[in-house]
Amino acid sequence: MGKRVGMEVAIAAAEAVALCNIDVAAVYPITPQSHMAEHLADIVHDGRIDAEFITVESEHSSISACAGASAAGARVYTATSSQGLMLMHEILPIVSAMRLPVVMGNANRAISGPLNIWNDHTDIMPQRDSGWICMFSENGQEVVDMSIQSFKIAEHPDVMLPVVLNIDGFQLTHMIEPLEMPSQKEVNRFLPPRKPFAALHPDNPLSMGCFNMPDIFTETMKAKDTALWNSKSTIIKIWDEWGKQFGRYYKPVETYKADGAETLILTMGSMGETASIAVDELRKAGASVGLVKLRLWRPFPVEELRAATAGAKTLIVMDRAISFGGAGGPVATEIKSFFFHDRGRPRIVNFIMGLGGRDVAVDDFMAMVERADKIKDETYEFYGVRES
Amino acid sequence: MKKAKAKKWPEAWKEVNPGCMVFIPGNASTYKTGTWRAQRPILDEKKCIKCGICYVFCPEGCISQNEEGFFKADLDYCKGCGICAHECWPGAISMLEEEE
Amino acid sequence: MIEIRWHGRGGQGAVTSVEMLALAAIEAGKYAQGFPAFGPERRGAPVTAFNRISDKPIKIRSGIYHPDVVIVLDPSLVGLVNVTEGLKPDGILIVNTAKSSGELRQKLNYNGKLYTIDATRIAREELKAPITNTTMLGAALKAINILKIQDLKAPLEHRFGKLAKKNLSALKRAYDEATMAKSA
Numbered sequence: 001m002g003k004r005v006g007m008e009v010a011i012a013a014a015e016a017v018a019l020c021n022i023d024v025a026a027v028y029p030i031t032p033q034s035h036m037a038e039h040l041a042d043i044v045h046d047g048r049i050d051a052e053f054i055t056v057e058s059e060h061s062s063i064s065a066c067a068g069a070s071a072a073g074a075r076v077y078t079a080t081s082s083q084g085l086m087l088m089h090e091i092l093p094i095v096s097a098m099r100l101p102v103v104m105g106n107a108n109r110a111i112s113g114p115l116n117i118w119n120d121h122t123d124i125m126p127q128r129d130s131g132w133i134c135m136f137s138e139n140g141q142e143v144v145d146m147s148i149q150s151f152k153i154a155e156h157p158d159v160m161l162p163v164v165l166n167i168d169g170f171q172l173t174h175m176i177e178p179l180e181m182p183s184q185k186e187v188n189r190f191l192p193p194r195k196p197f198a199a200l201h202p203d204n205p206l207s208m209g210c211f212n213m214p215d216i217f218t219e220t221m222k223a224k225d226t227a228l229w230n231s232k233s234t235i236i237k238i239w240d241e242w243g244k245q246f247g248r249y250y251k252p253v254e255t256y257k258a259d260g261a262e263t264l265i266l267t268m269g270s271m272g273e274t275a276s277i278a279v280d281e282l283r284k285a286g287a288s289v290g291l292v293k294l295r296l297w298r299p300f301p302v303e304e305l306r307a308a309t310a311g312a313k314t315l316i317v318m319d320r321a322i323s324f325g326g327a328g329g330p331v332a333t334e335i336k337s338f339f340f341h342d343r344g345r346p347r348i349v350n351f352i353m354g355l356g357g358r359d360v361a362v363d364d365f366m367a368m369v370e371r372a373d374k375i376k377d378e379t380y381e382f383y384g385v386r387e388s
Numbered sequence: 389m390k391k392a393k394a395k396k397w398p399e400a401w402k403e404v405n406p407g408c409m410v411f412i413p414g415n416a417s418t419y420k421t422g423t424w425r426a427q428r429p430i431l432d433e434k435k436c437i438k439c440g441i442c443y444v445f446c447p448e449g450c451i452s453q454n455e456e457g458f459f460k461a462d463l464d465y466c467k468g469c470g471i472c473a474h475e476c477w478p479g480a481i482s483m484l485e486e487e488e
Numbered sequence: 489m490i491e492i493r494w495h496g497r498g499g500q501g502a503v504t505s506v507e508m509l510a511l512a513a514i515e516a517g518k519y520a521q522g523f524p525a526f527g528p529e530r531r532g533a534p535v536t537a538f539n540r541i542s543d544k545p546i547k548i549r550s551g552i553y554h555p556d557v558v559i560v561l562d563p564s565l566v567g568l569v570n571v572t573e574g575l576k577p578d579g580i581l582i583v584n585t586a587k588s589s590g591e592l593r594q595k596l597n598y599n600g601k602l603y604t605i606d607a608t609r610i611a612r613e614e615l616k617a618p619i620t621n622t623t624m625l626g627a628a629l630k631a632i633n634i635l636k637i638q639d640l641k642a643p644l645e646h647r648f649g650k651l652a653k654k655n656l657s658a659l660k661r662a663y664d665e666a667t668m669a670k671s672a
Contacts, residue, residue: 006514099407171549176507176522178514198409205413212408219401220408273547361550
């Protein structure tokens, strides 16, 4: 069993990545990811792992360098946030199209403008079409576990896709909390060295990152979409392996007191922990409320979500992002889309909340549950806006 | 390493290589760009001084030196851009319309 | 669960205090959180940092609005920042000050539980510097009484290395000298 320690979660993330014996890291610092970048650089500098830390001049370069290194067969890692992730945007679909198992930690932070360094999910949402596997962590332990799992998932021959792990900026990155760091031996047992499907090498010449004409592009896109959907079964298998080895189990959709609940709250990321307290309080007051937490965002766990929400009358989806001038929060929009044809689907209420570091307290969840009953407009509503 | 085998073109979606990787190295040479040509370079060997400037400037890289030392374009790939003729300072290369 | 808010100025080590306390609690087998008020830090500007300590897993990840304890590292913050804001009615205020508790009570219009300690003097004597974060940990331990001084030894040694001994002395002195003021 790993040792129980108190650690800042950003530091713990870097330590977990170091346990995975990466070959290359190309990271550009940005608040609130900076401690992850700095500590990983320290680890490499101190010779604790045999890796190359490329000090690039921007995030566009960091992801490009990772793509190149991964194409050469290396195990690579990068981390970013907000505007840094936006700067990577044009490269992200290329990494997934090339089926490169790059792993990225994203310290969720609001995107500009105006400039805001605090926590919400607006940075990852614009990347949801990129073809990356996308997961959310809730606490420090999950950050450690899921960082390690990400490499195994990405590199699995049935997956071969890049993975981004979302870590709420400040709320998680800058939090000192107890967690268990697995030992090097345990991680080695779980995660063997990378065996690339193909790698750039003069002995075995091949081409990667090619050009593609209209007569074949559609087939390429279908293949990529299918690969992402198919990855789910492997992700679940690897989470099962992790559970058997470490005793901590992970599922695409987690539930808390959701069985038989009339009303369900749905969250992603660390606010799920606070939400569970709200569920306890509401239940004490006699309400039939439960919590559903989306851990896996891409590929979207639609069967698991159907099962978790079956029988509920109302599903209150908390989005920490919005698509301006559109259908509201991305999470609610996708769920509505998936459930559109389902008979007996719950009424979906969408709150846009927790933007740009706006604190989300237990009282806020309780207020939203109460407000959900009164909402007439079924599209979406901003929670907690000062009207006067 | 995967053994590359020729596939029918265009491929069905399940047949596309992962990541669209191309496992047959050097296969650019199977694409004969010579068919794009509207003019071809003609070398007057009497004027050629075998300096190799045409070889240096050819953007296709299809000019090579033959046994006699003269630089000739490989007509399988020559696109007829005329840069060799433009750069040849003794004026040994002229461009001739393909139709002729 | 106990919630603590620390007040300091950027660069005075409020975040280190929070870290040491959290690590000590975790070492002692408890659950704890330690976090700063998130944002760009500037030397000298008033900053806050927070702890939660509990014997049960802590699920709350929001800010702390009604602390059980407020600790003020820098006396100049009294009157500048509303240090008693949100403090629970039966909460504890711990202030680094050379003033008397009576003067402080009047200045703050505060009649709740109060501990005072001249941590700046102790820090100057023990550490030769007016950095009061570790000193105030001693006062905090005395007032809160959920951890022992021994629990802080390992985190301090890990963080301060050779300087841990001096910091521990300052801490112990503050622990001994911090007194609960009489109610008004």
